[in-house]
Amino acid sequence: MITNGMNDSPHFPAGGEVLTSGQRGREDGLRDGFNEGYLRGRANVIVQAARPQLPFRQVRVLYVGSGKGFPYSPIDEAVIATLRQMTAETIVCEPGVPLVELATSTRPDLVLVLDGMEQPVEQMDQLRASGIRTAVWMTDDPYYTDITFPMAPHYDYVFTLERNCVDQYRATGCANVYYLPFAAFPDHYRPTLTRSPLRGNVGFIGSAYWNRVHFLQPIMGQLMDKGLNMNGIWWDRLPEYPAYADRIELGKWMGPTETAEVYSGTKIMINLHRSPFEETVNKNMAAINAVSPNPRTFEISACATLQLIDVREDLASFYTPGVEIETFATAEELLQKVDFYLTHEKERQEIALRALERTYRDHTYSNRIDEMLRIIFG
Template sequence: MSIKHRKKRNFHTPVLSLADQARKNGQHAGYDAGKEEGYLRGRANYIVNCAQEPLPFRQIHVLYVSSGKGFPYSPLDEAIMATLQGMVAQVTLTDPRQPVSEIALQNRPDLVLVLDGMDIPLEHIDAIRQAGIPTAIWLTDDPYYTDMTMERVHHFDHIFTLELNCVELYRQSGCASVHYLPFAAFTNHYFPITTPSPLHRDVSFIGSAYWNRVYFFNPIMAQIMSHNTVFNGIWWDRLPGYEAYGEKIEHGRWMSPQETNDVYNGTKIVINLHRSHEDDSVNNNHLKIPPASPNPRTFEISASATLQLTDARDDLARFYKPGVEIETYSSPQELLDKVEYYLTHEKERREIALRGLERTLKEHTYGRRINEMLTIIFP
């Protein structure tokens, strides 16, 4: 049969039902999301495994006095103790409930390091100093409780504060050795996981509902919650109409570092909003010293390789480059705008998160901070 006499055939593309088309679109979307997450985790794993500059090991003995306060201070104690044990020849552990001065005089450490120091009897510190043993305190909550810290810092040889604006305060009060030393990321607690996260959220916020946070979020809560969003922390029943959000607000539960890291890893955007220095309902800061320094969560979120949206503090750029290694906002509307933007710009979101991870591992670990401390004390 000639070509021109062949019977014409109609080849029609099958018409998919709406359900089949939706299923197909979902498969493509799931494939794309899995590909993006796989790329992020692969890159993050490479950054984690890159060799970091080694830290010096010192032949010294440190007596570490924990905060004695339990959770949420205990993860800080764990981070410092574990880091010290890998950096010095001997670490002796104790807490404010023990006879610290007797322990120090029996063991004769090269340094007594106290975290927080609000519960330790000051006569113990005085006796240790009189015996010629150097003492140091690492303050945990500046500037929010400076009414109390001002009464204690004079009993120590070296003062380390996580708040830049408190350095001059303590120096002017007569303390000779005062140093700015923020907390950091403990990479045993906060790190990018290598397998797909069991959690899948667009936005997360973890933190107590201080009044400034309630006032900030309340006008935009509906828009934030329109995404796959979860808030966690105590006091969120202060939020007007919080019951309407159901399981989107996990109210009244402290999260362990492991649970927190799981949330960070399973969230596209983690919001950080610092507490206010003017909230007299929880603060003891009658001088109203304003904070300039980032909180510990700043480093912990970035260590988990997720995009952090934080309110800008004056000293933030010392640690991360805004728009490159971290993202900032200065108003509720700007927060909403950037949430919308980064939820639809995966590549930009991912690259900022990875650069933040890399900066954290190079500069903002407890190993780096404690090495800086020991270098000051033992030059």
Template sequence: MSKEFILPVPPLPLTPAEQAKLEGRLNGFKNGYAEGYLRGRLAILDGRPEEPLPVRDIHVMYVGSGKGYPYSPLDEAVLTSLQSLTAEVTVTNVHQNLVELAGAKRPHLVLVLDGMELPLEQIDQIRGLGILTAIWLTDDPYYTDFTLGIVNHYDYVFTLERNCVEYYRQLGCAEVHYLPFAAYRPHYRPTISRSPISREVSFIGSAYWNRVNFFREIMPQLMEFNTVINGIWWDRLPEASLYGDRIEVG
């Protein structure tokens, strides 16, 4: 539990200037204490040892998205995690000859991230070698008009959208599993120093049309707070220009 910070108050009466100075000092001490308490708690949580996870005696061939940023941090996170959880990982991406590599390495599983740019005949040939295949779809439910033609080429389908599980099963996929992303600690972790950016509300994400329509209804109330929206396509929002740099397009 946090403790209330108490600063000695000089005797009254005070002039308006003295009162304003005192209130500024009180707010400064209060905010500084709250910030320090927060950073201290985060430092303790971040320093706690984590229980080691079992290493599985399997060989995974990881096929990165090949799309570059913003997918490259996802590739790094998944790859590093796989390397700590499995006996062996072979790394490649959708632009390589996967059939030749899989035939030479004979992994237990070929795991594809995103897979939107991967020729499906390569996956079919890999399955023909008797190697299991899986795809982890990163943008459900927004690209199901594309993924509906992809998923049946894989043995396993992982989606980060719970509502897509039954959808893919109805398409004939026998193994569909809900697998949301987690926070990759080396990328997302508390800092000890105070951030130069302070926001009450921050939204980070692409402006898909359902989001644009949702935000349009609440923008006046939302922008009463210190709110910043960041992501691609937010120029789709008709009122975007009204909010200046509080909407960071891209």
């Protein structure tokens, strides 16, 4: 919510005389240092705050990773580390191992599969027949539902990060389907508590899906003038790419640590969702619309950075727009809010800090794994 707030103060000392450019630079530097110190200090208090202890369960989990490598591997790392903190034992394997034999020898209380596209469903049928509970956590709904819908009925429990897929999975015969988005893993995503070495005004990290290209192209020059830096694959699709090549890091997959440093050092991060209807990259013949926020929503918020995100229907279930996050519906609104928050430091920082606090309280992998285990084990 844009309100009247604190603009940059005029460059006049107490006596009223106009400052020289050198004096203005010194004042700007002092003010910037103060603002930066305030943000980092408040963020440190939030990150270090004590939180209620989530339950530890005396259960054994056999976790089957995605088998897809990067960029899925950081999700695997987050889930494995969290399970090991919250359960008596977590055994880890990849798709392709003799899973039935491994489960027979270890007798887990649950076999949990991430993504499941690389995991033979016949093995899951055998595990269920032997009395071992199975669950799958879908990573890409609704973008590959042509694959996941036939796969889902082979599991006892299905967890999806897209609310619109819940009823669709139930229609395929799945009895236990739950909406469980991903989250932020604090070991990966947290604010830098000193000034980040990677600093900027406006940032975007993500692949150049066509809906993003078409949305951003008309305003790209204006965003670049405001200090936009980008990272992701396919941005050479942008007709004006050669003019901005020094501001677009092309073709590099950034790991979570580097990504978090960019988030933390950038005043405003843009989050523009991909389209569920782009046939060249999606397998979504049912044309299921996406209404849930993407994982990046939680990861940016975990870094004490103001996030401008395109409106999705279920976003308000996680963050209060105008209070903990900011939204846009049009390119013009995006530009307006970028301009506003680059000149209203206090408002920008307060929203970013509220997002950080909400994320660390409600939207970590500990929160999600606790919910999953409660659903399965009570």
